[in-house]
Amino acid sequence: MAKKFLNPEQKKRRYLANAKRYAVIGAFLLPYIILFATFFIYPFFYGIYISFFRWNVFDTASSTFVGFENYQKALFGIGDITIWREYFWLGLKNTLIFVLISVPLLILVPLIIAILIDIQPRGYKAFRVIFFLPTVLSISAIGIIWKWQFDTNNGFINGIINLFGGESVSWLNTQPGAWIAILVTTVWWTIGTNTVILGAGLKEVDKQLYEAAELDGCNYFQVLRHISLPAISNQMIICTITTVIASFNIYGQPALLTGGGPERSTTVLMMFIRGQLTGTNAQPGLAAAMAILMGLLIIMVSIGQLIYNRRAVNR
Amino acid sequence: MKKTILGVLFLATATLASCGPATSVEESLPTDSEGNVVFENVAITYGNPITGSDGIAMRELVRRFNQEYEGQINVTESFISETEYYESLLMTIPMKRSYDIALVHSYKVSSFANKNLLHPIQSIIDDANIDLKAEDYISSVYDAMYYQDALYGIPLDIHTIILYYNKTLLNQYELEVPTNRAELIAAAKMMPNTSSGGYGLPLSTTWPSEYIYTTALYQNGGSEIDEEGNPNYANAVGAEALKMVTDIVHTHHISPENVSVDSDLMLFNQGKAMFHINGDWMINSVVENGVDFGVTSLSKMFTDDADGATADSVAARSHCFVLPEGRNVAIKQQAAMVFAKYVTEHAYLWAEGGGHVPASNVARATEEYLALPYHHDYGDVDDFVLSPSSPYYYEAFSPVFSRVTTALSDSGYDAMSLLTAAEAEGNQLVEEAKAS
Secondary structure, eight states, X not given: OOOOOOXXXXXXXXXXXXXXXXXXXXXXXXXXXXXXXXXXXXXXXXXXXXXXXXXXXXXXXXXXXXXXXXXXXXXXXXXXXXXXXXXXXXXHHHHHHHHHHHHHHHHHHHHXXXXXXXXXXXXXXXXXXXXXXGGGSOHHHHHHHHHHHTOTTTOHHHHHHHHTTOOXXXXXXXXXXXXXXXXXXXXXXXXXXXXXXXXXXXXXXXXHHHHHHHHTTOOHHHHXXXXXXXXXXXXXXXHHHHHHHHHHTOOHHHHHHTTTOSTTTTOOHHHHHHHTTSSTTXXXXXXXXXXXXXXXXXXXXXXXXXXXXXXXXXX | OHHHHHHHHHHHHHHHHHHSOOOOBOOOOOBOTTSOBOOOSEEEEEEEOOOSTHHHHHHHHHHHHHHHTTTTEEEEEEEOOHHHHHHHHHHHTTTTOSOSEEEEEHHHHHHHHHTTOBOOOHHHHHHTTOOOOGGGBOHHHHHTTEETTEEOEEEOEEEEEEEEEEHHHHHHTTOOOOOSHHHHHHHHTTSXXXXXXXXXXXXXXXXXXXXXXXXXXXXXXXXXXXXXSOBOOSSHXXXXXXXXXXXXXXXXXOSOSSBOTTHHHHHHHTTOBSEEEEEGGGHHHHHHTTOOXXXXXXXXXXXXXXXXXTTTOEEEEOEEEEOXXXXXXXXXXXXXXXXXXXXXXTTHHHHHHHOOEESBHHHHTSHHHHTOSSGGGSOOGGGEEXXXXXXXXXXXXXXXXXXXXXXXXXXXXXXXXHHHHHHHHHHHHHHHXXXX
């Protein structure tokens, strides 16, 4: 096609028209860009920046550059100062314990509920709302509710156990009671979101596939295994990754239910990080280094999961 | 167009300038014939972490002050929950955008002053000729307001832990109010100490165990930190103090095991506990629950040596008024001191609403305070001991808290092992804090 030549006047008009168009687009995008840069980009890089400093909150100008010292402190300790290393590895161990025990349940339980709702029994819409309701509550409310349910002397759960002649269990002060309490609370609080995502996936499955499978003589569980679950594999990947990330970031449940006890066995890494951010002798640089190390771990786990899930889907 | 842009820039500059930090002003202040500063419509901001039921008393104190000083000083109060409050102070004071006057806990004074977050107040009191002097306050509390020989706070109150007792249960077993540990344990053992029959002295493993352990430490002649501010509890006295606390659960069995925080209070409020240890700040909560109760001092309750020199000591803390650094406008600082004096001297309202003991001798001598039913049984104010002054107090002492919880939960605990681990952790935290 022959190239169309424009005279200077036409070029100028076209230039102005384009400029106007981009100005309008820019005007719409600008608030988002400003907010994104202010509340995401800037804090993200600022966090990385201060992790290389012995940061002085009260006089930032007197903060001293320490290179990778904060990372070294968290991972290995420096000289006689081993306390940060102990905090970091203990916190990470406790966080991993929670991730390992919570993620399977936080996928499995919502999946079962989503499957049951997908059958559409009578009143299924009400059940869907009921299962989602706890999700809208704040962690403070959840903490208060479940702290009293698990209370040793006045709690509802021990009340039930006592009713059947059992001995009271010290849920919040001993192990494994403390982890069980945190796990039950987390499952009750968070299953709503995954239930909705997986339920939406199940709803999209072509019903003709079910009918065809039925005609081929498949029973219900075979249909589930060979049709339903493969059909919602994308939703499963999303749920698994987001649940793993959320579980790594656990803070509120142990902070409110057990205070990190007994004997710091439920003090997760976020609690140690938070501890370094408060008080007159706070060490934000060290806290930032610990948070970045945890972030790197979450990224690695998530990528690993993504690769594994993709391969599993393609097989 | 140019004029418009210039106008906008001028307005923006003026606005930013007016929002800027207050600078130190060496102005000559208006005074009357006696040298007292004359205040005319001076507005000050006041921040505190008082959000509970005691907040009603604080609001009332501010309202009365504003009414009495109408046209002279006007106080605008802000209050948020404790954790957020202290975090906001640490953020806003360096930016010189904090309150003109703030209420903080006494144990924060030295750490805040050490970081230059507080303004010394003695010269302000002197310059304004305000009749505010140490003799008018409980001396030990007033002394705790000093850091490196400079006065940083005016104490509002002293608050401590006390022994609550159920009068009905004491009468039922024909018992007198205990005055020492032996009597306390003997009385508590009269209860069946079963979930159905009730307990003698249920003790939470978490709170206020740090107060209780500190009290035990004092009563057995110990201290949380040494003169250099380092931990000082991994020793025979520290272990004895721990034993005095945990024996209530493991040896005397007058408390059930693994009591959660507030469960002990609930048992007392339900009439299922003969005794209960909690802060004086819980007094109104217990009154509301309708239990027929009394209170007494915890002196001699955590030592077997009732004649020991420090057997009467009980751990205490104080709320105090401080001037955040950076708000250095002389007239406002002086107005703030007038406000502090007023509130501390009218603290009978605070005592009634918050359950605390006014630090001001004037407030404690008022008819209103003398008419309060429980406060006079808390014990002798001279027995209340505030933590030693050190900017690294929290770092040095806080590692022991979780160990006390462990010892209360585990009957087979090794005291020296727990305390040595806590002290080692405390030493490192202090070393790190000194370097920060």
